[in-house]
Amino acid sequence: MAKALIRMPAEAKKGEVIEIKILISHPMETGYRRDAMGQPIPRHIVNRFVCRYNGEVVFQAELFPAIAANPFLSFFTVATDSGEVLLQWTDDQGHTESETVRLTVV
């Protein structure tokens, strides 16, 4: 399954506040549902999200089952220097995914 869709500018002016949007592919199984046979479906959610800009953490999130399936997040960061924006998320089974986007700051 495609991991995620990300939208952020490729280029920004120094000091500009840019918006980063991400749509993560994940069922975010709450742990409250039961299958057709009545058996509980175990919880399986993305519970950690972090955004690192040239290695420095600029945004973090702790997510709970109350976040809708295929989690959508939008947040802001200040364009400081050109470099790499790393978006990384981990689920409660310890599985980590990430995407890196290059940002050019002029």
Added chain:
Amino acid sequence: MDPVVNSPGEGCRAMGSVSRRQFILAAAGGLALPPALRRAAEASPETAAAAIKAILGEARLHQGRVALDMPPIAENGNSVPLTVSVDSPMTAAEHVRSIHIFAQENPLPNVAHFALGPRAGKAQVSTRMRLFTSQTIVAVAALSDGSFWSGSAEVIITLAACIEE
């Protein structure tokens, strides 16, 4: 509709987490978050108040500065958009450290905790929630001066989450 096959609550464990105080301190210091702890979930209004208290500790909660943008009616509780924003210059001297969202009537009231800081530039986060029933959503912001501010909004849920297939 797909057959309704389940009921909420029974035997469920919350993916509980670090204490809220640890989270805020970690956010302020830019440290990695400690591993999550498990905690049994209980569906009660008191739980939301307790979850909020865990963030505040002994600090007072001020009303204001936190705005929630959410539709007044959601046709399906499985996906309710929310944008929370806090009035703050987001400078090194004065900024929002973290924002905490609570859904008071959900089986587990915690929705999300966001750690910001001066590098955010703007104290605004958007996401989509799953809501069990019509209820009040509360957002608590922890500011760099140690104060806590909150805002809330009400939403009517036409079709509940957590109980459909």
Added chain:
Amino acid sequence: MAARRRFSAFSAALLLLGLAVSVSGQRPERGDEIPPEDKRSGYHFISRETQAMQDDDLANPGSLWVLEGEELWRKGAGAAGKSCADCHREAATSMKGVAARSPAFATRAGRVINLEQRINYCRVDHQQAVPFAYESRELLALTAYVGHQSRGMPMRVAIDGPARPFFEAGRTVFLTRSGQFNLSCAQCHEDHWNQQLRGLPISQGHGNAYPAYRLEWQTLGSLQRRLRNCNTAVRAEPYPYGAQEYVNLELFLAWRARGLPVETPGVRR
């Protein structure tokens, strides 16, 4: 729209003839009686927030399946090790309009088939691979991807020639009461569209946005999955996935939705 005539006996006869001609020219077909100016996609029966989810590709979870479909399109499969792209090249060109014209009669199958079945025929015949199951990740991804290539195009299926008997069979399904509630599709979607059912407005039941991301399912699903939900809703036993009854109904619905834009992947509640 009756022509004005002087009321002589001759004119009266002409008037009656004129009336008969003009009325029959406008008489709606059974199962398709919503006036053209009132015909609306399901998009118009969802909340503003749900519409906003569909309008923005980044907010639309269906985009994840379209991306996945694009990857599968280029991946070799089966004993032949061929990919869709090996024969069909760029989907944006070769698949443009395909979903807008589905379901369609296929000589190879000797019957009307839908997009899922068409893809599976390719898998079996040309890739020497096992067909994908309905609602499998892969089949949803490919139908979302191929459907997406027709996005914005008006639906236009052929119902003449060999397709005609399947079309009529589909119309019969649409008009026939079923289930413990003894309701037909037409009773909700023709007679009571826009009226409230369980607190929400009933759509016209076109299906032009499928496969669609339904908030209730919290995932993308096919039109047949939605039709099976309708069966269950009236307490009727659903047919198995891939049943010709569903394909015939899909053809009838696609004809009924003619002119409405393909919205795949849509977002619905």
